[in-house]
Amino acid sequence: MDKWVKRTVLIVVSLNILQLFVYPQFWSWTSLSWPTGFSGDKASVDVEEPQLKSWPAIPSHRPWTLNKDLQTFSCEAYFGNGYTDVVPLLKAPKKSKRLNNTDDLSGSFQCRYNPTLRTSICEGKHVVMNLDKIEMSKGGEYLEKVIGRGEDAELPQFSTGAFEVMVTQGSQIPPATPLFDNGQVDSLMPQGQVSRHTLRDLLKTVRTVDASTVTCARTVVEPTLVVTRFEYANLFHTSTDWYSAYSTARVVGLKSRPHLIFLDGHCKSPMDDGWEAMYTTVTYAKHFTSPVCFEHLIFAPLGYDVPLFKNIASTLNCMGKPAEELAKKADPNKTSRVREFGEFVAASFEPEGTTPLDAEDADSAKIPEVRVLMVRREDYLAHPRHSGKPQTRLSNELEVLEALRSWAKERSSTYFEDNQSLLNVTVINGVLAHMTLDQQMKAVRGADVLVGAHGAGLTHLVFAKPTAAVLEISSPTYRRPHFQTMSYWQGRDYHIINMDGSYADTIQVRRVMDQILKDISAKKLSS
Template identity: 45%
Template sequence: MSRRRRGLLARTVLFLFALNAASFAVYFLLHPPNRSPTAADPFLPLETLAIPHKNARSTLKSWPSLPSFLPWRPSPAPPLRSCEAYFGHGFSRSVDVLRSSPSDVNGRGWFRCHYSETLRSSVCEGGRIRMDPARILMADGGEGLDAVIGRGEEEELPRYQPGAFQIDSEGGDGGGDGKRAIDEGFLDKYLPHGAVQYHTMRALMESMRVVGHEQLDCTQWIEEPTLLVTRFEYANLFHTVTDWYSAYVSSRVTGLPNRPNLVFVDGHCKTPLEETWEALFSSVRYAKNFSSPVCFRHAVFAPLGYETALFKGLTEHISCRGTSASDVREDPDVKKTARLSEFGEMLIAAFGILEEKDLPRKSSVSHNVLFVRREDYLAHPRHSGKVESRLSNEQEVLDAIKVWAANQERCKINVVNGLFAHMHVKEQLQAIQEASVVIGAHGAGLTHLVAARQNTRVLEIISSMYRRPHFALISEWKGLEYHAINLAGSYARPAMVIDELSSIISGLGC
C-alpha cells in the first residue's frame, strides 16, 4: 500500500472514531444514566459502598419532585446563624467516630456525626449497628389510646442499658458488652445536653458498645436505610411538626437516595398524627415490635424536634424571611429561606395532594376563609381531652364571619369550618392548601401553615394568656402575610374580627 493511501486510511479511521465518540457524547447528554453510588458520590457515605445493600432500593418510596427543592450539600458551608444554617444544611461539619475501609472484606461498622454549630446539634449515621429491644426499657408503644389511659411518661420514654446498641468494629472487645463506642467528651462537644432535661438521643449514644465481628449476632438484618426517631410531645401538632422536620432534614443531610424506613425508639401509643409519619416515610415500626435483636446496614439518628429551628426560634432571634427557591438562587441572601416551603411541599406530596399548578384554575372572585377550631378531644393518655379556652366566644365569631361572608357582593367567600380534631391529616392539609385566608385562635392547629400556599394570609386571634410567637414566626419563615388581633382577655368582639378580615380580603382584590 502506498504511503499516500495509508495516510488517507489513517485519517478516515480517525474521523470515524471522532464521529462515533461525538455520537456517544450526544446520546449521554440526552439520556443521562441512572445515578449510582461511586466513591466520588458526595451524597452517600464512602463506607456504605463496601456494604452489599441487597435490594436496597426496591421497597423504598422515591423522593417526590418539589418545586422549592434546593441542594442539601452546599459548598462552601453556610455562614454561622444564617437562614441556611438554621433551616438547611447547617450540619456541615462531619466528624468520624469509626471508619471502615472500602477494601475491608469483613464489612466492618462505621459511625459519623454531622454537627451544626448554629443549632448545637448533630445528625448521626452509621453502618452495621445492632439494636437489642430487650435492653431498651420502655412500654411497647403503638397501642390504642383507650388501652393506656393514665400511663406515666416515664414508662414511654426509653431508658437504655449498656449494649442496647452495638456496632461492629475491628477494635471491638470480644468479652462482655464491649467497650463504649462514643466517649463523654465527644458527646459533650457534638450532642450537648442543652436545655433538654433527658436527652434521649445522647442516652442512646451512651449505650452504644463496640464489639468484635463475631459478637454482632443478629437474627434479622434491615438492608435499607432506616431512620431512628425518639418523640416527646407526640400528640401535639406543633411539637410533632418539629419531629417531622428533623426527620426530613436528617434524611436529606445524609443524602439518602430514597425515603428511609422509620423506627420509633419510644413507647408512645398510636395517635392520628402517625398517618403523616407513614405518608412521609417508606415504613414505620416501633423498636419493641422487634422480638429479637435487629441489625441495620445503615442507620440514621435524627436530632430531637426540640433542636430544630422551628423550636429554637421561640427563644432565639432567627431573622429569616421566607421566599421562593428561585429567588434564593437568583439573589442569595443569608436572611432568606425557602426550606419551610420545601418541607410544606414534601407534606403535600406525601399525601398525594395536587400542587397548586395542577389544581383547576380558581376564580379571582372566590376565596376560602378557613376558620381553624379548637375542640375538646382525647388524644393523649395523660390529658383530660379538655382544651384551654383561648377564644371564649369562638362560635359567636364564626357565626358572625358566616353572616358577613354571605353578604359579600364583589367576591364569593366560602367559610370553611376547620374541625381539625375530626379530620384526617390529609383533609387538614387540603383545607390549608385551598385557603386564601387562615384564621383562628392561637393553637397547635395553625402549625399547618408550614404547608400553606405562598400568597396565603393569616389572621391569628391571641388571648392575653397566650401571647406566644409560634405562628407569627412560621408565617415570617414561610413568607406569608400575617395579621394578629391581641385580646385583653379571651373574648373577641365579632365586629373587630370582621373589620380586620374585611381589610385582608380587600387586599385580595375584593
C-alpha cells in the same frame, strides 16, 4: 439418563451447602424483612422489603450540600446545611481480598455537628439494635387501652450495648469498646434545655461488637431513620419532629425516603398518618424481635433541637423567599427551607399524578373563590394523661364563626372598586380534631385564609399554599410568637388581633378580614 440427572442434582445441592460454610455471613444477611405499619412482629423469612418511596417533586426544593465555609448563624446554616463539622468516631478498615470478604460487615460511625443549632445527626453502618437493653413500653397501642400510663414508661432507657457497631479483624477499635466518652457526648450533643435528653443517653451506650458473634433476628439493608418523640400528639411538636426527620434525611443525602423507627413507646396518635404518608414504612422499635441489624442507621435530633422549635423566639432574622429567587442570589437572612418542608408534607398526602390542591381553576369565566378556614378547638382525647378538655383561648369561638359566615355572605359577589373584581367567599368550619390528617391537609391546602385562636392547629399554616394569609386571635395568656415567626419564615401574609381577654370583638374581626380580602382580591386579579 436418570443416573446423570440424579448426579447433577447432587452436585448442585452439595455446592449450595458448601457455600453456606464458606460464606458464614450469608446466614445472617440474606433474610430481608420489615414490619408493616403497626402490626407488630412478623416472621423474618419470605417477607421482602418494600421499594423505597421516591422524594416528591416540590417547587421549593434546593440541593442539600455540605459547605464547610457556610456562615454560622446564617439562615441556611440554621434551617439546612449547617451540619458542617463531621466527626468520624469509627472508620471501617479497607476491604481485604479474603475469600469470605468478612470486612464487608465492618461498620463505621460518625456524627455531623451543627454549631448554629448546637446538635448533631449521627449515623452508623452495620449497626445492631439490642432491644433487650432498651426499656420502654411496646408502643402503638390504642389510646383507650393505656389510659393513665406515665410518660416515663414510654420514653426509652438504655443499657450499655443497646446499639453496637460491628467490627472485624483490623478495625481501629476492638470489640466491646465504647465509641463515646462523656466529653464527646457533651460536645456533639449538648444538654441544652431538654431535661431528659434521650439521644445523649443513647450515644453513651454505643459500643463495638465482634461481627462474627452477631446473630440477627432481622436484617434491614435499606437506610433507616430513628426518631424519638416527646409530645407526639400535638401538631406543633409533631411538626418539629417531622422537620427533624426530613432535614436529617436530606443532610445525609438519602436518594429515597427511608424506613422510619419510633424509638419510643407512645400509643397510637392521629399524627401517625403523617409519618406513614411521608416515609416508606414506619414501626415502633419494640415491634421488632431483638437483635435487629441495620446496614445504615441514622439518628435524627430531638424535635426540641430543630429550627421550628429552638429559634421560635430568637432574634435570628430569616425572611421566607421563593427558592428560585435564592438560587439566583443567596442571602444569609432569607430562606426557602420552611416552604420546602411544608410542600414536602403536603405532597406526601397527594397521590402522584393528581392535580395539586392549590391549583387555580382552569375556568377563567368562573368567579374566583376565596375560602376561609376557621381552625376550631374541640374536645378530644390526645394522650393517656390528657383530660380531653382543651384550654379556653377564645370564649366566643362560635360567635366568631357565625360573624365570619355573615361577613362572607355579604362580601360574596361584591364589587371592589379598588381592583374591579368579584369574589365568591365561603367559610369552612374547621373542626380539625375530628378529621383525619388527610382531610385536614385537603382543607388547609384549599384555604386562602386561616383564622383561629393561638393553638397547635394553626401550625397548619406551614402546609398551606404560599398565597394563603393567616389571622391569629390571641389572648393575653398566650402572647407567643410561634405563628407570626413561622409565617415570616415562609414569607406569608400574617395578621393578629390581640384581645384584652378571651372574648373577640367580631366587628374588629370583620374589619381585618376586609383588609385581607382586598389583598387577596388584588392578587387573584393580577394573576
